[in-house]
Amino acid sequence: MIDLETLLKHTIPKHVLHHGLFVMQAKLEPIRLLFEQRRVPEEGWKDDVIDFLFTLLSWMDTDKDPKGVRIGEREARVSSPFVSKLAHGFCHGVGRSGNITAPQPKAAGTSLIYFFTNKLALDMLQRAGAPNLKSACVLPLATGMTIGLAAAVAGDDTRKREVVYPRVDHHSPLKGMQLVRMKVKIVDAEISGDAVRVPINKLSEAISKETAAIVSTTTFFPPREPDDVKAIAKLAADENIFHIINNAYGVQSRRIMKLIQGAIDAGRVDLVVQSTDKNFLTPIGGSIAASPNPSYTEKVSKMYAGRASAAPIIQFLAAILSLGINGYEVLRDEQERNRHLLEKCMKKVAEKHSERLLNVFNPIAVAMTLTNHEAKKVGYNMYTLRVTGPRVLEETDFGICCRKYHSPYITMNAAIGSTEKDIRLATSRLDRALKQAEK
């Protein structure tokens, strides 16, 4: 924008100036590359570069125009500089009343942010294992809300109102679908050994002529296993109904992303929904709707009524810029190592306390029986030992996804972003928690 070399002539010695501009250029290079390539960078960015990019783009919004006059009822006015800082200057929000991804003429900068966010979200999902996804849209909504919007798209498209839902005991997706008035037909899971699964034939049976969609799930606490999304994709194709995958925290796992890739290749997958925070280490508040078919993500984006907070958008963009592809893969490697370690450590604890690990497929979490302990007390002990995250369930609690499980259990996660220290400390505290909760 400004030719610094010329402007700064006769200030400091030429060779010092020249070297300084050279360094500045090197700092700005990631931004140039982003604009040019529109992909997630290989190397993560330093915080100061992200901050700079955001400042620069926020200066394209009309509320920054020093000679602009603002005479509308909504002009991104703020009550104090601190309030603006809370939005990093992106005060116009994203979208227009008709479409949340539509560029907002008053806010060129925010619109660019959102453009790059969606581009990079797709790039990230593709490189994370599902190259057959073809469009993505980051929404400033909880995963459950976005599943609701996705279900609404299915409902509008098919003019049917029923969703077949392999049982997952989680309020949010259910509430999301109910909000948009879909009738959810829950199909109970069954126990097979230790695993809790919904058999494909039961799903098949549940489909009626009123069925608009199946909503399957890839990530939940063991012993509930991921749904067989490939089989469900084939079923959906056969039945000509929508297939929405709730991939809440599946992006972190190479194995789960492979399942999704396989499902798309093998049958029908219309929308895949995932959390930004659970997969990409952002503050809670966003989700990504992705699809092998761009028209579906567009339909989802048109469901949102009004302009929305830009905060979850910029938080997600900042997060993936700071990670970069390499950073993300490093985290995934670490996640896999930690999952391994968690199993090893929990097994030792289990043996010591006459419990056993549940034999279930789950690339993120591990579950252990609590047959000989007071389950609720174990949970309470963990909390007072400052361990957050473990879940303790008894045989008929909400959460087991079936009628009755064979024993109480505790689950712990080796989720992306956890450290080896977390795993070691958590399992050693589990040891203590069990000691104090023997029956």
Added chain:
Amino acid sequence: MIDLETLLKHTIPKHVLHHGLFVMQAKLEPIRLLFEQRRVPEEGWKDDVIDFLFTLLSWMDTDKDPKGVRIGEREARVSSPFVSKLAHGFCHGVGRSGNITAPQPKAAGTSLIYFFTNKLALDMLQRAGAPNLKSACVLPLATGMTIGLAAAVAGDDTRKREVVYPRVDHHSPLKGMQLVRMKVKIVDAEISGDAVRVPINKLSEAISKETAAIVSTTTFFPPREPDDVKAIAKLAADENIFHIINNAYGVQSRRIMKLIQGAIDAGRVDLVVQSTDKNFLTPIGGSIAASPNPSYTEKVSKMYAGRASAAPIIQFLAAILSLGINGYEVLRDEQERNRHLLEKCMKKVAEKHSERLLNVFNPIAVAMTLTNHEAKKVGYNMYTLRVTGPRVLEETDFGICCRKYHSPYITMNAAIGSTEKDIRLATSRLDRALKQAEK
């Protein structure tokens, strides 16, 4: 928490220390008062005090525990310090999957923030003119989305799916209601002199046994006038149906708040929805659902599926803390003066260019005919003159709220937060814009 007087003994001279702690106490006093009174402060806070409060509260969330171990799939981990800063440390979001206003055990600080936000939102609405409102809930959603949630509450409660809607040509509320599958029966407005109004008898006629609710509107561009919410409230009471008021940017206006107070007193008002940004100078992204009946705001808050971004919540809280009651009243005084000035200035311009002001009740905006000018060109000229916000409509455009209006027109706002300079510059540029668009 820490007794500084004792801890800091034998550091600097006693009287200097003492005076220093006295000053610190004076800086902290607004925080103490907020915790004690739980009301909007009389005087607005300085930014540094708000910042400090937020830091302190964010340190109550479990992700800050230096000795905590985090083993869940969702633990507010972030990819870099900058990402955390974008959320001011409130990385857990608000709410639980069952209820967005439910305290989140992992996030005591964010839960407190949300508690105070809702308390202060109600206090603000009451002191802004509607003391008969009895509960409020700030949602991280566009006004249109919240109107949708409100309509869904009406639908669930009445088990009916129809909404009678005095026509307002704005996509968001419509889309919000459609998202939750309410059938919107739009009642066209009629022209009466210059004013565009929906007669109460037409609304009455539109009500059927399928009607769950009427959704009325207090703020829109002239010549559309505010709905007669008092008469509608009586009608709703008579018909035993819900009455939801879209009070999008009405809080800024004492007159409109008086209308709402009157409506509540006279008949039935179940939910009043308003924008945070349009009324309280926050970044776009939030809305407030308020009600004379706490059970309705609670039902609205339970509609949200999942945990949501805390950003719109903290932005709103920061905004009203920085304003204070006095600051807000100063802004309202200024708004009224500016509205007056806008009318005076536009009148002059109109006379000069052989146009006239539309004779319509509207406490925020002013409209002027464009009979002798190329309307679209006037709009374009204003944009290139760096004026954002004016709206130019021709006789049958979406926006007129009736079949056909008698002439094209332009509207401009004297909204809260606008300055006298904005008004003067905008009207002088309008003068220029007209000159270049004579027919």
Added chain:
Amino acid sequence: MIDLETLLKHTIPKHVLHHGLFVMQAKLEPIRLLFEQRRVPEEGWKDDVIDFLFTLLSWMDTDKDPKGVRIGEREARVSSPFVSKLAHGFCHGVGRSGNITAPQPKAAGTSLIYFFTNKLALDMLQRAGAPNLKSACVLPLATGMTIGLAAAVAGDDTRKREVVYPRVDHHSPLKGMQLVRMKVKIVDAEISGDAVRVPINKLSEAISKETAAIVSTTTFFPPREPDDVKAIAKLAADENIFHIINNAYGVQSRRIMKLIQGAIDAGRVDLVVQSTDKNFLTPIGGSIAASPNPSYTEKVSKMYAGRASAAPIIQFLAAILSLGINGYEVLRDEQERNRHLLEKCMKKVAEKHSERLLNVFNPIAVAMTLTNHEAKKVGYNMYTLRVTGPRVLEETDFGICCRKYHSPYITMNAAIGSTEKDIRLATSRLDRALKQAEK
């Protein structure tokens, strides 16, 4: 540096992008102008623009080079991002070991900052009333230290070690001169009516063949009056000795700057030293050495041994950019009004309590007798009433600048940056303080 128009093609609609870049350009315009004109801007800058400029320039320093390798013993490494933030990224300090204003090859950005700082400091002093100053250097040192350096220059140049010093009872300048081993010959002031002045003939007598310089003072608490710098300049010219003016907080006053301009025109002035914080509302820590003769400021700048903190430099630059010429003149107008008001208010208080104002020339402060009150108690009362800044002196205290004054007194300032509210509150509290301290 980056051609955004081309790089961002096919992102958001062309006209939105275009308008966005137009706004960005408008935000960047002050920076371009600064680089081009190298003068204090007419209009003060917004904080975000100053912040941006600083970030951009700090990215020219070698410690920011992403591919640089740093193998020296001093490479601006910092222990944490917060530490870097405390320096706004200018971690290399200013200067080289030989000369504090010499460009530092490792730090092109900091060197540019310092270049502009000194340019703007001179421009500011010239436009503030002394256009006959021809060079300026901002030093990260207290005014007293810089007076010491200036005296050292006089000592080196003349090869004499004595300074004649019209008595001002302030430790710092004295200590500064003693540090560099100048022998200070203090000439007592005398009382003339209420005024305390050093007669020119006494100064003339004090000069010996050992005298290197006279150090005069323009600003001190009344009843001490500003030295007659014009007469001293003539004396210095006649005697062929240095004349250093301690203009500590004189820049704020148009009248005092006029005196300095007159002194330079009429005789000999070698160096004029002023505080950055007292004149330009920066944090304490800097001073400006200025001269009608560039070689003298250069000699001062070569006195500093080593590289110095960049903090006082960037704080000063930020301050004058945020003020602008217009902002500074507004503050000076306000200072003049406040000085007037202070006199008026104090006079009322004085009459009420049977005291009187001292009849002394001082464009910033006002003094009042404390004949009928316990002076020390008045001082103490003011402190407990939370008034900082007033000085209370008894007849023979250090501070009176002469052998014995005719009565105790209190002085209060209407300094630049004070508000009308400060003046009104301070004098009303003075009223209270006097009541409780009657003899």
Added chain:
Amino acid sequence: MIDLETLLKHTIPKHVLHHGLFVMQAKLEPIRLLFEQRRVPEEGWKDDVIDFLFTLLSWMDTDKDPKGVRIGEREARVSSPFVSKLAHGFCHGVGRSGNITAPQPKAAGTSLIYFFTNKLALDMLQRAGAPNLKSACVLPLATGMTIGLAAAVAGDDTRKREVVYPRVDHHSPLKGMQLVRMKVKIVDAEISGDAVRVPINKLSEAISKETAAIVSTTTFFPPREPDDVKAIAKLAADENIFHIINNAYGVQSRRIMKLIQGAIDAGRVDLVVQSTDKNFLTPIGGSIAASPNPSYTEKVSKMYAGRASAAPIIQFLAAILSLGINGYEVLRDEQERNRHLLEKCMKKVAEKHSERLLNVFNPIAVAMTLTNHEAKKVGYNMYTLRVTGPRVLEETDFGICCRKYHSPYITMNAAIGSTEKDIRLATSRLDRALKQAEK
């Protein structure tokens, strides 16, 4: 200050509130410990805790008093929030005109900061290897300036003006001593094998009855070796003169700190001066004067004329809080490993290019001959290869510390804060630089 448990009753559920306050307490614990123990923490602090401490303390300064009235000529007023932020709110500077370490009554917070800074500086030096140091004072001045102040103390105390100075070719200390008018008698170094040293007998001979002090040096570029401070300490004791050690970047080295400890035990050491940035990873701008005798650091602190910038003080405090003792020891371990690695890598490069390492004692840097290369070109090549810090000298350049050295050479540092990557890259680029500079 505020009892949150009681104040926040009836907000969120009791157990959530309780846990939240527990986490907050854990975050605040380092601050409590600092206030109580007044020592460098074992574990480094997180940036947010340092930031919080600084905010809290800055709120003790009178300029923050919301009901205070400021009527002095110097009240820490600032022109904009950004300017205040540049000082992190510590706008009063440190010290009083009489003594830079004296508490400033208007600035209790800054005074506390300075109190802790000096306490922790001493603690750090003691634990870094010199427990026989008994007081320390951090000065916002370059090391060279502080050596000047130290020499001035020696001059005043002994009433003599000569300093004997084992030759080190560095401008700053020389200029510092000259500024305070000490006569520097430089004693040339001699070559012994590869090493450049000043023999103790030559120093002994140089001492005259005019000698106030010897100023020795522990850290410089090889082949100049550290002075034998123990022998010099004995000599100083015998001759009853001051001994000032310029320990510029010696704190990082356990071996050098051992030399200092030994010197203090064996003879006379009055003041030890070190850089904050070179040892503790702060931005450039501060130095520490330490002494086995508290009266000497006090005398140094009284030399500064006026109030000074608080910036170098808070930067240093932030740096050591962020490091902690453990963090510092980790850095020192790394420094030692890197020094080792540097030697190994340079040796390889030397052999490849027919040069050899100089056989000299130096725990930080390594030197290599440039007999068969164009020395100046090697230096230039390194610069264009983006390596900063290496020094290239020819036989008679300023820097060799003796009459003539036996060959040209290049030195590179493995200083504290350098990474293994720095060492490897620098030496591999040296390889390239040599290739292109063969004679």
